[in-house]
Amino acid sequence: MKIQRIEAIPYSIPYSHPLKFASGEVADAEHVLVRIHCDDGLLGEADAPPRPYTYGETQDSITTIIEKVFAPQLIGLDPFDRGKVHEVMGRTVNNQVAKGAVDISLWDLLGKALGTPVHKLLGGYTDSMRVSHMLGFRPAQELLDEALRFGQEYGITTFKLKVGRRPLGLDIEACHVLRNGLGPEVELYLDANRGWSANEAMEVLRRTEGLGLTMLEEPCDAKEAMSRRRLVEKSPIPIVGDESVPTAGDVSRELLSGGSNAICIKTARSGFTEAQQILGLCTGLGVDVTMGNQIDTQVGSLATVSFGAAHEATTRRAGELSNFLDMSDDLLADPITISAGRISVRDIPGVGAGIDEDKLARYRQN
Template identity: 30%
Template structure:
């Protein structure tokens, strides 16, 4: 099981509708796709989308890191000594978590195939059906309420509503309009993407609770670095608070858990640098009895399939945010996870179950 070849390509799939948050607007899902080939013919797949406002990674930096740093360090290494491989991935370059994640998931894909297991089985979990939310992008109250109604009609009972881009009073108007449109039975969770200040966040959250909006939890209400502000909001409000952009590594998670800065953690492979570090975060959170969600960036089914297999393997992961492939106008791959409206199914085959890349969306082969 020697790593014989690492190839990358730049891919792009248009979105059906622009994806808008407090941090950015996305119209095309761009990513670097990684293909790792071993000497026994096993092929593993990985993906790294550029999310510069969160991870700091661009298409160019991802491609450079893989081709010029990770690839030379990993070629010729044996996957049977996987801890050595993950140590090389972690220590060969600072940051660059998306590039690391793409290589990491491709390695795990190869390992699971070699073991003749699906990745979730290889990670010690069982194949199960998961339910994803669907994200309502930041727009006018009327448009967001209309979008929410259409997603519920399409079979989604959990909505993740983006806020934090404008005045907090405008956010409350948006949430109220959505709740009025979808009724009381639909689960609503909020994601402020660091867009609120601690004191105004507390005021808004208390107002939402008093008005009966029935919010399940709120992601990252304050700036990622402001752990004291995050702790302030968590302690002074009753709706659970989830840390997202504040959590990249297990060390970050420990800092949050030790001071009780959040009630929940959002683990993303692109922040953690892959499954290897993500497992550490999930296990650490379990020690503190803090539940986790596994989320994603705007990714294709390659990255989401890897995230879903990881999520299904961890008992402490209770929530799933895997709607990104449903936002795309086409499918980048054949195989991987499948959807039945909001329900996600994992394939029973080997590894990630990815059979081939759809060349229609390949912009350029870079190696």
């Protein structure tokens, strides 16, 4: 069994409901479908979501690095020799989303070769995850209406509010309106996407005290080291590292420096292999983790569910899994369903993200 060919297929699907946040806005899913073909006919697939405003990767850069740099060195390797594959990719710095998609494609291949669902290969802890939904920049009442609708239609009881706006009052108002409208039983947490300074974040925490917020993610740039460490020391809720911790080494730096005391894991930027390394580091140190969303398609969301459901620590909190609902369409042949606020893993070999070839042909860009 050898790797015969690797494809990086750019495609674009518009969002029916664009998501706005402190570091950018997503109106179209301009992603890359990565496919690894083996000489025995097996195919491994994964979705790569470029986020240039966060990691510097674009559709073009992901396509180029995979097809022009990685593929010539990986063709001919046994896909089970993942250590060799990662050694090859490790020679090129950065490009975490491209590397993550190659890694997930390999795991998908291995699951199919072994006739086993990937979530069982990864750990098989449970068969579903609770869902958290992300709410973007909108007027407070519209945010409440959206949250109430998602609670009623899908049973979702956890929401992440995108914050980081100036003036701070816009976000503070949204926190109060959501809490008053949703009641105390619904979990709310915040993600500022580096939109504030650490001092501004402390002011927001002061003015939202008593609302029962559970986490604050990436409140400011990690380069603001001293003030961020002071924020972590004074905050009554966990300060979650996200954009600042794409690799296991970055996680170590943030935890050791005191810049974060919880970590967001995103399989889209780490693949499954480095995600396991990050999870092991966090569980060994007693640090809480969350499963994050890179505004993923259903293909990417299934990968997150496969990893998150595989481990006990990643099921303690709801995973960010539902923003594909804001897309006008998707590539997945068998669409995801959210029932009673949960998404189930696919009990079939691999990750379970079968692609609708007609839709891929419609939305591909080359």
